[in-house]
Amino acid sequence: MKAILTDITKCIGCNECVKACKVTNNLPPDKPREWQKTDGLSASNWTSVLHNGKYNLRKQCRHCVEPACVSVCPVGALHKTETGAVVYDSDKCLGCRYCMMACPYGIPRYDWDEPVPYIKKCILCYHKIKDGTISQPACTSACPTGATIYGERDELLKEARQRINAEPDKYLDTIYGEKEVGGTNVLYITAKDCPLDFLLYYNNRIEKGKELAGMPDLNEAIPITTKWAMGAVPFAFLGMGALMSGIYWVINRRNKLQSENQKENQKQEDENG
Amino acid sequence: MDRINKAKLILWTILGIAGAVAITRFIFGLGVTTNLTDNTPWGFWIGFDVMGGVALAGGGFVIAAFNYIFGKKILHPIARAAILTAFLGYVAVAIGLLFDLGLPWNIWHMIIYWNPHSPLFEVGWCVMLYLTVLTLEFTPVVLEKYPNIKLLSIIHGFLYKIRIPLVILGIMLSTLHQSSLGSLFLAMPYRLHPLWYSPIIPVIFFFSAICLGFMMVMVESMTSSYLYRKEQEIHILGKIKKYASYMLIFYLFVRFADIIIRGAGSFLFSFSWGMSLFWIEILLSCIIPLIIFSMPIKKIKISILYFGAFIGVVGVVFNRLNVGGITHLNNLTEIGSFYFPSLMEFSISAGVVSAAMLIFFYFVENFKVWEESPFDNLVINKASKFNSFKVYLGSNPIVNRTKFSFSFIFAFGLTFALISGGEIHSSGFDKSPVTKARGADTLLIDGNRDGYGVVFAHVNHQKLGYTCGYCHHINKPDDKATGCYECHDDMYLIGDAFRHDWHSSSSGANLDCFKCHNKSVSKGMNFKFSNKKATHICQNCHNKIIPLDSRIKILKTYKSLSYTDAMHSLCINCHEQKLHTDSLLKQIKPNLAQCSKCHKNFSVFKKDKKLFQGKKENKWVVVP
Numbered sequence: 001m002k003a004i005l006t007d008i009t010k011c012i013g014c015n016e017c018v019k020a021c022k023v024t025n026n027l028p029p030d031k032p033r034e035w036q037k038t039d040g041l042s043a044s045n046w047t048s049v050l051h052n053g054k055y056n057l058r059k060q061c062r063h064c065v066e067p068a069c070v071s072v073c074p075v076g077a078l079h080k081t082e083t084g085a086v087v088y089d090s091d092k093c094l095g096c097r098y099c100m101m102a103c104p105y106g107i108p109r110y111d112w113d114e115p116v117p118y119i120k121k122c123i124l125c126y127h128k129i130k131d132g133t134i135s136q137p138a139c140t141s142a143c144p145t146g147a148t149i150y151g152e153r154d155e156l157l158k159e160a161r162q163r164i165n166a167e168p169d170k171y172l173d174t175i176y177g178e179k180e181v182g183g184t185n186v187l188y189i190t191a192k193d194c195p196l197d198f199l200l201y202y203n204n205r206i207e208k209g210k211e212l213a214g215m216p217d218l219n220e221a222i223p224i225t226t227k228w229a230m231g232a233v234p235f236a237f238l239g240m241g242a243l244m245s246g247i248y249w250v251i252n253r254r255n256k257l258q259s260e261n262q263k264e265n266q267k268q269e270d271e272n273g
Numbered sequence: 274m275d276r277i278n279k280a281k282l283i284l285w286t287i288l289g290i291a292g293a294v295a296i297t298r299f300i301f302g303l304g305v306t307t308n309l310t311d312n313t314p315w316g317f318w319i320g321f322d323v324m325g326g327v328a329l330a331g332g333g334f335v336i337a338a339f340n341y342i343f344g345k346k347i348l349h350p351i352a353r354a355a356i357l358t359a360f361l362g363y364v365a366v367a368i369g370l371l372f373d374l375g376l377p378w379n380i381w382h383m384i385i386y387w388n389p390h391s392p393l394f395e396v397g398w399c400v401m402l403y404l405t406v407l408t409l410e411f412t413p414v415v416l417e418k419y420p421n422i423k424l425l426s427i428i429h430g431f432l433y434k435i436r437i438p439l440v441i442l443g444i445m446l447s448t449l450h451q452s453s454l455g456s457l458f459l460a461m462p463y464r465l466h467p468l469w470y471s472p473i474i475p476v477i478f479f480f481s482a483i484c485l486g487f488m489m490v491m492v493e494s495m496t497s498s499y500l501y502r503k504e505q506e507i508h509i510l511g512k513i514k515k516y517a518s519y520m521l522i523f524y525l526f527v528r529f530a531d532i533i534i535r536g537a538g539s540f541l542f543s544f545s546w547g548m549s550l551f552w553i554e555i556l557l558s559c560i561i562p563l564i565i566f567s568m569p570i571k572k573i574k575i576s577i578l579y580f581g582a583f584i585g586v587v588g589v590v591f592n593r594l595n596v597g598g599i600t601h602l603n604n605l606t607e608i609g610s611f612y613f614p615s616l617m618e619f620s621i622s623a624g625v626v627s628a629a630m631l632i633f634f635y636f637v638e639n640f641k642v643w644e645e646s647p648f649d650n651l652v653i654n655k656a657s658k659f660n661s662f663k664v665y666l667g668s669n670p671i672v673n674r675t676k677f678s679f680s681f682i683f684a685f686g687l688t689f690a691l692i693s694g695g696e697i698h699s700s701g702f703d704k705s706p707v708t709k710a711r712g713a714d715t716l717l718i719d720g721n722r723d724g725y726g727v728v729f730a731h732v733n734h735q736k737l738g739y740t741c742g743y744c745h746h747i748n749k750p751d752d753k754a755t756g757c758y759e760c761h762d763d764m765y766l767i768g769d770a771f772r773h774d775w776h777s778s779s780s781g782a783n784l785d786c787f788k789c790h791n792k793s794v795s796k797g798m799n800f801k802f803s804n805k806k807a808t809h810i811c812q813n814c815h816n817k818i819i820p821l822d823s824r825i826k827i828l829k830t831y832k833s834l835s836y837t838d839a840m841h842s843l844c845i846n847c848h849e850q851k852l853h854t855d856s857l858l859k860q861i862k863p864n865l866a867q868c869s870k871c872h873k874n875f876s877v878f879k880k881d882k883k884l885f886q887g888k889k890e891n892k893w894v895v896v897p
Contacts, residue, residue, distance in 0.1 A: 095375020
């Protein structure tokens with residue numbers, strides 16, 4: 001599976017990746033709205049560069065190994081391809097926006113201003129790479145510093161580990177995307193004073209200072225959380241059917257016996273009387 | 274006919290409002306009609322119309338189970354009404370969903386494209402099948418009316434024979450989708466508050482749906498008895514009240530046991546937004562109804578009983594809203610935006626409910642839903658009372674129809690007029706992000722809305738001899754001023770400094786055109802508004818050049834911006850161009866267009882902290 005490795009310490013925030021993404025995917029200009037201030041992603045911006053005064057961070061779809069969006073889409077409009085990219089089929093989509101709700105990184109965006117809206121997100125330039133028009137995603141080929149690179153996921157993991165081991169004082173000893181939500185195909189390594197936990201909604205969701213209660217494990221893929229409920233469906237269905245039929249049979253029989261008894265009693269009374 | 278007709282008049286008016294909003298929604302899309310954002314993509318339509326609606330219609334399967342399966346014949350008189358309510362409830366859910374879906378005409382895709390892993394897929398299928406079952410369960414009531422048509426009576430006989438299997442199938446399907454609506458949220462552990470997120474949320478949803486089923490049937494029975502001046506079905510209400518109390522106690526127990534076993538008990542008493550919502554919900558859905566239901570039926574006033582059941586219904590629907598969206602913002606405000614439903618969202622929901630109620634009344638009046646006719650207790654003609662409407666609008670049935678049509682058309686038209694074009698075209702887009710000013714002449718214009726301004730020397734632009742209108746006045750879709758790039762054509766950004774629609778609209782400044790445009794110069798129809806001579810300058814009205822709402826702040830300290838800001842951080846473009854055009858430079862500085870050769874381990878953005886006052890330190894913002 002192909003993946004992207006982004007090294008926060010190397011990114012200079014030149015926005016070349018954003019520009020390349022716009023050109024390659026033929027995206028229209030932005031229609032700026034309130035929430036774009038928070039992370040810059042929109043239906044017409046599939047990647048954005050954030051900065052906190054010291055470091056720059058490129059946001060994009062993580063292309064999870066076990067994507068939540070793919071598992072929750074009721075019509076299978078999103079699917080994971082053989083290269084690892086999570087791509088979208090607008091012909092199937094019915095616009096329920098469950099994928100946006102379920103994404104643990106809050107990535108998919110919507111054409112809110114269109115009467116015929118679609119889901120928009122990074123597709124790792126899947127179609128163009130498949131055609132052979134380009135050999136790697138527009139963003140990675142545009143990066144002037146090599147802060148974001150494209151390659152096999154296993155090799156990039158090795159590369160990331162190497163970089164961390166080579167400069168343990170500089171890098172934080174975590175590869176973001178290695179394990180979280182079951183692993184992602186977009187990996188991040190970052191500087192010691194710049195943890196990226198906030199990227200996962202998960203880490204923002206609790207009132208501060210309190211432990212998670214009854215929450216699934218951080219490294220567990222999101223599709224696993226619905227698994228038991230979906231597995232229980234046939235049993236619940238048939239079980240309920242059997243239970244209801246059983247109760248109906250018992251009560252019906254009891255009523256019948258009762259009315260027969262009554263009749264017999266009446267007969268006896270009549271005979272006696 | 275007074276009460277029922279008043280109710281219908283109100284419902285038709287709401288329907289008229291919703292009709293106009295519906296047209297807006299389908300022509301202009303979701304962004305204009307709703308307050309939904311990319312951070313909160315599900316809102317009131319999912320929380321209330323779909324999740325609340327399905328739960329409200331749960332009365333159908335609960336009463337059907339008690340009446341047909343458990344043999345509680347006492348409930349028989351309300352069984353038909355309960356099934357009708359359920360049927361209309363599900364139709365309302367389907368209609369509400371059509372508004373919420375981005376591509377509602379693709380809703381049938383669920384039949385041909387399958388993704389059995391998705392809880393929503395399962396809910397969709399169950400609702401479709403259950404709607405079919407409910408139709409079959411209710412059809413006999415309609416067919417009864419035509420006993421003379423042979424084909425219909427055969428169908429009626431067949432449906433009557435299979436009614437028990439149908440009821441069982443309905444219960445099976447209801448069990449599934451009532452609980453699967455909860456399963457939807459298993460996939461978003463990070464969105465829900467710990468007091469609501471539970472691995473057994475489907476089970477909790479199922480139990481609360483049963484509670485709601487009972488209470489909704491009570492509300493529906495009491496409402497229709499009131500509206501049609503029927504005698505309240507006290508003995509049935511007493512029975513349902515008893516079942517509802519048992520179920521509520523059980524639900525309350527499961528709810529708290531779940532929270533404590535999960536270890537989320539500490540959240541129950543930690544003062545926060547989530548905690549207060551939780552306690553309000555429990556108070557409404559369980560505690561108040563339980564207290565009222567614990568009183569004996571003969572002593573209790575019907576209005577108090579109604580209050581109890583209604584509060585219970587509100588409480589459980591509030592639970593659905595909490596799970597469906599309200600509690601999310603607690604968790605997401607750090608990174609996202611605040612969501613509160615827009616008026617248009619409310620009116621669509623109200624319209625869908627009104628339509629369902631009107632259809633309910635239609636069925637009640639025309640078919641044998643109740644054992645006695647709804648007209649038995651009504652005094653149709655009060656001859657003694659003079660009715661002025663009757664004089665103008667005709668006899669009794671016609672006068673009502675006329676009134677309803679009139680209220681519908683009036684509400685429809687009024688709403689249509691109130692939804693102004695300006696609101697549609699500018700809704701959701703940011704106002705002029707002119708942020709900080711140095712003295713009064715230099716502004717920082719934040720063209721791409723990223724929180725950073727670009728130095729803009731306003732005085733110098735004025736000196737160039739253009740009118741204000743030259744920059745502030747060309748109306749384009751989504752943009753109410755000329756972007757800088759109209760002159761500075763190497764730029765790609767748009768601005769929003771002057772709101773012409775606000776200045777001219779009656780709900781805004783309500784100005785005559787010639788308040789700003791010079792009448793003497795602009796003769797005839799083809800004058801140029803942006804011509805210098807034809808337009809007054811803004812200062813004529815705005816004595817200080819800083820207009821209201823323009824978000825301009827005057828800084829006391831004078832700080833210059835970095836070159837990067839002024840260049841919109843598009844450094845690399847010029848560097849590349851220079852390198853290609855200047856052959857000398859190519860020899861001296863071959864690495865001019867490779868950022869990393871100079872900028873090695875440090876960021877290019879070393880800005881003065883004071884410039885970004887008010888922004889949280891270490892907050893991630895978009896690079897301009």
